[in-house]
Amino acid sequence: MENSFRSGYVALVGPPNAGKSTFLNGVLGEKVAIVSPKPGTTRTAITGIWTTDSAQVVFVDTPGIVASRGRMQRLLAEAAWAALASAHGAVVFLDGARYAARSSALVRDVHSFAPRLRQLGIPLAVAVNKIDQVAPKARLLAVLAACAKLWPGADIFPVSARTGEGRDRLEAAILAMVPEGPPLFPADQLSSAPLRFLAAEVVREQLFLQLHQELPYHVAVEVEEWAEEPGLTSIGVVIYVSKTSHKAMIIGRAGSRLKAVGQAARQALKELLGTKVHLSTWVKVREGWTEDEEFLREMNIGEVL
Numbered sequence: 001m002e003n004s005f006r007s008g009y010v011a012l013v014g015p016p017n018a019g020k021s022t023f024l025n026g027v028l029g030e031k032v033a034i035v036s037p038k039p040g041t042t043r044t045a046i047t048g049i050w051t052t053d054s055a056q057v058v059f060v061d062t063p064g065i066v067a068s069r070g071r072m073q074r075l076l077a078e079a080a081w082a083a084l085a086s087a088h089g090a091v092v093f094l095d096g097a098r099y100a101a102r103s104s105a106l107v108r109d110v111h112s113f114a115p116r117l118r119q120l121g122i123p124l125a126v127a128v129n130k131i132d133q134v135a136p137k138a139r140l141l142a143v144l145a146a147c148a149k150l151w152p153g154a155d156i157f158p159v160s161a162r163t164g165e166g167r168d169r170l171e172a173a174i175l176a177m178v179p180e181g182p183p184l185f186p187a188d189q190l191s192s193a194p195l196r197f198l199a200a201e202v203v204r205e206q207l208f209l210q211l212h213q214e215l216p217y218h219v220a221v222e223v224e225e226w227a228e229e230p231g232l233t234s235i236g237v238v239i240y241v242s243k244t245s246h247k248a249m250i251i252g253r254a255g256s257r258l259k260a261v262g263q264a265a266r267q268a269l270k271e272l273l274g275t276k277v278h279l280s281t282w283v284k285v286r287e288g289w290t291e292d293e294e295f296l297r298e299m300n301i302g303e304v305l
Helices: 020-028 071-085 096-101 104-110 114-118 137-150 167-177 195-210 244-251 253-273 293-298
Strands: 006-013 046-051 055-061 089-095 124-129 155-158 219-229 232-241 276-285
Touching (some): 006 020, 006 071, 020 055, 071 293, 096 104, 124 167, 137 155, 195 232, 232 244, 232 253, 244 253, 244 276
Parallel strands (some): 089 124, 124 155
Antiparallel strands (some): 046 055
């Protein structure tokens, strides 16, 4: 008898910089979530829609869960738990390279959410990521044993989201998590996030990649203007900073840094939209925005899209 179609939601959760977004982009074969080497890049729970001949999985890539340190961090944690509340399954992503080097860090990083995950009552898998950065592989054994204690009964998968190693076994486990049901989205749709939001994320990704130290965590990006004509999309973007000194740092000498950010973002937007792109950027100071809950929600920070 032919198997019925399966569909449902699977949340990708875990500490910051564990590789959730890299895994999502790899499975989809397209970039829908921004990535950077800096922790805390993801601020909004964004969907990625993976459709096969027999199933459709709607991944929800969530912000990294950390102990609350202010209003923005609280909203990010709420976004992760909101995604889990409606998910049919979940995958916990962990930085295997980090924990192979310092095993004591694992319990410290997950203690705030590991018990709550155990109580969800949904299928749970653990992805010990970045194994391509671990040598010899025997150093992972202690990490795998610790995961088995933290989440008894959960399947544990050593993987590399970057290279794809071990991903096929994890993908098979994810497909088994979702129930029988019709597709939730068209087969060719990759995300439910609006294009304007994705465009703002492209610009923010370049800020994370090109700025240093703590500055990327004090920027927010909003698309204020959007106009389409045949073969051309014109986009106006505002970059908000929390201090006047940050504005000068982002603009750079004679506008050099802002120009570099704009050039890289324009190329990425061209690939995303499939048209030529005219991108205009402005930098504005909005003091204390990281503690302004109304503004945070306007920026979709802590939202599920």
